[in-house]
Amino acid sequence: LVVAAPHIRFYAGAPLKTPEGRAFGCMCVIGYEPRQLNDVEREILQSVAEIAGSALEASNNVGFVDSATMLPNRQRLMRDIEALQARASARSSKPYTLIFLETTKPGYYYELVRGFGIDAVERQSLSIANLLRISLPVAHGLYAVTLSRFAILLPAEDKEPTFMLIERLNDRFASHGFETMLPIPLNLKAGYYDFDPFEVRAADAFRRSFSALHESLSVRVSPMPYSPTFDQDQRRQLALTHGLSAALESDDQLYLLYQPKID
Numbered sequence: 001l002v003v004a005a006p007h008i009r010f011y012a013g014a015p016l017k018t019p020e021g022r023a024f025g026c027m028c029v030i031g032y033e034p035r036q037l038n039d040v041e042r043e044i045l046q047s048v049a050e051i052a053g054s055a056l057e058a059s060n061n062v063g064f065v066d067s068a069t070m071l072p073n074r075q076r077l078m079r080d081i082e083a084l085q086a087r088a089s090a091r092s093s094k095p096y097t098l099i100f101l102e103t104t105k106p107g108y109y110y111e112l113v114r115g116f117g118i119d120a121v122e123r124q125s126l127s128i129a130n131l132l133r134i135s136l137p138v139a140h141g142l143y144a145v146t147l148s149r150f151a152i153l154l155p156a157e158d159k160e161p162t163f164m165l166i167e168r169l170n171d172r173f174a175s176h177g178f179e180t181m182l183p184i185p186l187n188l189k190a191g192y193y194d195f196d197p198f199e200v201r202a203a204d205a206f207r208r209s210f211s212a213l214h215e216s217l218s219v220r221v222s223p224m225p226y227s228p229t230f231d232q233d234q235r236r237q238l239a240l241t242h243g244l245s246a247a248l249e250s251d252d253q254l255y256l257l258y259q260p261k262i263d
Contacts, residue, residue, distance in 0.1 A: 009033055010034060012028065012045055013028040014046050015027075017053055025053075027045065027048055027052050063075060066143075068144070069125055069129035071129055071133070071143055073144055074151075077141070077153065079202075080141060081096075081098070081153065081202035084096060084197035085197045085201070093197060093199075094155060094197070095157075096155055096194075096195060096196075096197055097156045097192050097194050098151060098193050099190050099191070100192070101149065101150045101152065101166070101188050101189070102149050102188070103150070103186055103188060106148075108148070108184065109148040112124075112182055116182055122147065124181050124182050125144075125147045128186070135169065136162070141153035151209070159194075163190065163223050166190055166223070188222070190213070190222045191209060191211070191212030191222075193208040208226040209226065212225060212227075
């Protein structure tokens with residue numbers, strides 16, 4: 001670049017940094033004639049770098065924040081798992097755990113929306129999100145998946161203390177130690193999946209943790225680890241549901257074997 005095209009004779013650069021101070025790029029100026037920056041020009045370059053860094057950070061976060069809770073959303077969760085995968089290697093991959101949390105009975109929030117309105121329900125979701133935010137270690141990733149559902153991404157070695165924390169929160173809910181603005185019977189149910197980021201795709205980690213949560217809600221056991229049998233059972237149930245629907249429309253697939261008559 002100096003001895004050949006474009007024959008650069010001047011370069012000045014200022015680092016682009018995240019709000020935490022981590023450098024992720026550089027704002028640079030190049031020229032084709034030798035020169036020196038004076039103090040004013042140096043300050044201008046630094047100011048432009050700060051503006052560019054803020055603009056890139058804001059652009060990077062668009063679409064990745066849940067508007068009700070201000071937590072990272074599902075799309076950000078998927079991107080963060082993909083980032084773990086990009087950094088992992090066969091030799092140094094660190095196991096992680098993805099936990100899904102349901103805060104109340106499935107579908108109950110939608111009933112509350114009908115009765116109290118979406119604004120009241122979103123404020124309630126924000127209140128629970130804030131409780132989780134201040135209760136969990138800062139290093140654990142907390143995400144909003146739906147109004148009533150959250151996800152936690154953490155190193156696998158930290159999952160047991162997190163499960164103990166969830167149990168303590170449930171004790172607090174049971175003793176009415178957490179005030180709710182709406183009539184919500186809070187009870188955290190957890191399903192989780194342990195995975196190696198080097199070997200497991202983000203979409204698979206998400207689906208398996210999601211499956212474990214639904215099994216936890218179904219059998220009322222928490223925390224519930226993921227099992228491949230959950231997928232087999234779900235596929236069989238879907239096949240039966242689809243098959244029964246088709247059978248009801250047919251004239252020759254269903255027939256009566258026994259009909260009790262009761263007085």
